[in-house]
Amino acid sequence: MGILSRASYVVRSKLNALLNRAEDPTETLDYSYERMRDELQQVKQGIADLTTQKKRLEIQKRRLEDNVEKHNEQAREAVRQDREDLARRALEKKKEKMTQIEELEGQIADLQSTQDDLVEKKNTLQSRIEEFRTKKETMKARYEAAEASNRVSEAISGVGDEMGDVGRALERAEERTDEMEARSAAMDELQESGAFEDALSDKDEIDRQLESGRTSTEVDAELETLKAELGESGGSEADADESTAPVDDDVEAELDELRESERESEGETDNDREESA
Numbered sequence: 001m002g003i004l005s006r007a008s009y010v011v012r013s014k015l016n017a018l019l020n021r022a023e024d025p026t027e028t029l030d031y032s033y034e035r036m037r038d039e040l041q042q043v044k045q046g047i048a049d050l051t052t053q054k055k056r057l058e059i060q061k062r063r064l065e066d067n068v069e070k071h072n073e074q075a076r077e078a079v080r081q082d083r084e085d086l087a088r089r090a091l092e093k094k095k096e097k098m099t100q101i102e103e104l105e106g107q108i109a110d111l112q113s114t115q116d117d118l119v120e121k122k123n124t125l126q127s128r129i130e131e132f133r134t135k136k137e138t139m140k141a142r143y144e145a146a147e148a149s150n151r152v153s154e155a156i157s158g159v160g161d162e163m164g165d166v167g168r169a170l171e172r173a174e175e176r177t178d179e180m181e182a183r184s185a186a187m188d189e190l191q192e193s194g195a196f197e198d199a200l201s202d203k204d205e206i207d208r209q210l211e212s213g214r215t216s217t218e219v220d221a222e223l224e225t226l227k228a229e230l231g232e233s234g235g236s237e238a239d240a241d242e243s244t245a246p247v248d249d250d251v252e253a254e255l256d257e258l259r260e261s262e263r264e265s266e267g268e269t270d271n272d273r274e275e276s277a
Contacts, residue, residue: 054111061104
């Protein structure tokens with residue numbers, strides 16, 4: 001097989017595959033039915049034309065028969081008038097007309113036979129068309145039912161094209177959601193760790209930690225002030241009534257540790273200042 005032959009074969013194969021995929025059996029059946037009806041109509045038209053031709057010949061035959069009768073009368077009249085020559089001419093014309101009538105009768109008989117054959121074929125074709133129409137409608141109903149059942153089955157199983165698109169859309173949406181959730185969590189983590197500086201603030205992470213330390217110191221100082229005030233105002237009440245609620249030892253110990261840590265921190269700060277001076 002040459003290159004051109006192989007290429008032609010491949011092209012025909014591809015086209016045939018495309019046509020098979022694009023073909024709708026219901027449309028093909030309808031088209032075939034319409035073609036058969038067109039053929040039936042052509043046969044009917046042919047029968048009508050043939051019958052018209054036969055009728056024209058029959059009309060011509062009747063005219064010739066009228067002429068034959070006329071020539072008979074002419075021959076009789078010529079004999080009565082003793083005009084043998086005219087009688088002979090009339091009989092000759094009669095003979096010609098009778099010959100033409102015989103020819104027309106043969107043609108009419110042939111047309112009648114052809115017409116009978118066409119009518120029989122027309123009836124056969126019409127019966128086949130009606131039979132094909134019944135089978136066509138049955139096949140269309142079966143195909144449409146099978147197609148609907150197949151669509152439902154594909155939808156249930158999720159293997160259809162449309163359901164496949166829906167499944168892929170859900171997968172993409174889920175992946176996108178996971179990505180956005182992970183990105184949001186990462187941004188929160190980086191923000192809390194101070195990896196990202198606040199674009200609207202001039203303070204960096206060190207400034208924020210120092211500020212937090214100063215706030216803690218101020219809170220401790222205010223707490224000491226409150227305790228001192230409460231200690232002065234509540235001393236006499238403690239002597240008068242020893243039944244008041246005792247101070248929590250754990251809280252007091254924790255406060256002592258905080259005060260000791262604060263004093264050590266202040267001492268280290270003073271030493272740093274002296275060394276820098």
